[in-house]
Amino acid sequence: MKISNHRSRRAALAVALGSVLALTATACGDDGSGAGGGKGDEGSGKGTITFWDNNGGVRTDVWKQIIADFEKKYPDIKVEYVGVPAASVQSKYDTAIQGGGLPDVGGVGTAMLAEIAAQNALEPLDGRIAKSPLNQQLNQKFLESVKAAGGSDTTYTVPTSANNGTLWYRTDLFEAAGLDAPETWSKFYEAAGKLSDKGKNKFGYTIRGGEGSIAQALDAMYGQSGITSFWNGDTTTVNDPKNVAALAKYTGLYKKDTPAADVNNDFTKMVAQWDSGTIGMLSHNLGSYQNHLDALGAGKFRGVPNPTLDDGTRVQVSNPVDGLGLFKSSKNKAAAWTFIEFAASHESNSKWNETAGQVPANTEAAGDDWVQKSEATKLAAEALNGSSTKIVQLPYYLPDWNTISKADNEPNFQKVLLGKMTPKAFLDTLAEQLNTAQAEWKQQQG
Secondary structure, X not given: OOOHHHHHHHHHHHHHHHHHHHHHHOHHHOOOOOOOOOOOOOOOOOEEEEEEEOOOOOOHHHHHXXXXXXXXXXXXXXXXXXXXXXXXXXXXXXXXXXXXOOOOEEEOOHHHHHHHHHOOOEOOOHHHHHOOHHHHOEOHHHHHHHHHHHOOOOOOOEEEEEOOEEEEEOHHHHHHXXXXXXXXXXXXXXXXXXXXXXXXXXXXXXXXXXXXXXXXXXXXXXXXXXXXXXXXXXXXXXXXXHHHHHHHHHHOOXXXXXXXXXXXXXXXXXXXXXXXXXXXXXXXXXXXXXXXHHHHOOOOOEEEEOOEOOOOOEEEEOOOEEEEEEEOOOOXXXXXXXXXXXXXXXXXXXXXXXHXXXXXXXXXXXXXXXXXXXXXXXXXXXXXXXXXXXXXXXXXXXXXXXXXXXXXXXXXXXXXXXXXXXXXXXXXXXXXHHHHHHHHHHHHOO
16 A cells, blocks of 8 residues: 555655754754744743643643642743643644744644654753753653654653553453463463353453554554564564564454454443453553443452563553643743743642553652552553563654554554454555655655
């Protein structure tokens, strides 16, 4: 499958990238202007700044608490809060970059970071972080993910939180079957088989076959193969024979140890199915904890990080890291940076992540009591920080990444489940698209 139907989007980004590279090449005369809307100014460090929340509505209450705390500590700075729904925040940023009206500070996660940075809209933050108390407080793996997502060695957003792949399992069903916790891939497959009884509509696992399937499949592949890099030079490793074998084993669960309905399941249907039935395991993330608690009650389920290899090594693909960006067009960068520092500090970062149920980027916040008491979050934090955890950085920086990993290949993954396409053919197709996108991205860089 070719990806020429995405040329217009890539062309627009190529222009933006070209502008960034031209500015970089003539840095001695760079006035900071460009598609991002002007170079801005440090300002007085006082006055009013605007903050766009990239998940407005869902996190509005906690942000308003943090802003109130901030304004109490810094009475000379006022923060105007704008809640932007997650589904529309990318287009809102793009419109503001081209037409003006960007905020001083905005929520910028890794999934959209490359596109915004390519348009020269974000202030590089490495120098500010180096002089900040945050320099010793930010999770290094989160920082690596942010830099990788930006497609350079520059930090364009201060990481605030990360989700993590979580294997939820029914402790009551495991205990009744005499099974160990599915903490390794070997134990995962053993449990999937022993808990399945199609005649009684019981299944060991529910696999994601609908929207969002590719990221979960990649996590399962790399987790089993032990391959720790997405690229070998400029050639992707997705179709390495070890990954092909891993995907074949994983998709082989479909209809044998999973419900047939899984072929169409997005996360909402998958979570609802697990919560209402007698399925042993579910791969999702920390965000579905409350759903499971409401449906099943305490003591009937547990969440652990995605399984390890038998030697204890954990390989997982990078999960989206959320963060706060300082926009280059801001006329009051000093005050905006003060707000970012405060929001990413121990107390504020802990407060935000406790509400969201995610892993704090501030390492001091990650040690707080609520994290220790929330077992799934505690284990996720330990997995992300653990020396035996290897993170495979997904290429969020590629302009076509979202299209390749969603619209282009989710239908093909369903064909794999249905036996209409082999795992090798699926991964070879995916690899061809990724290699082409990587080559074009490299060419755009000069």
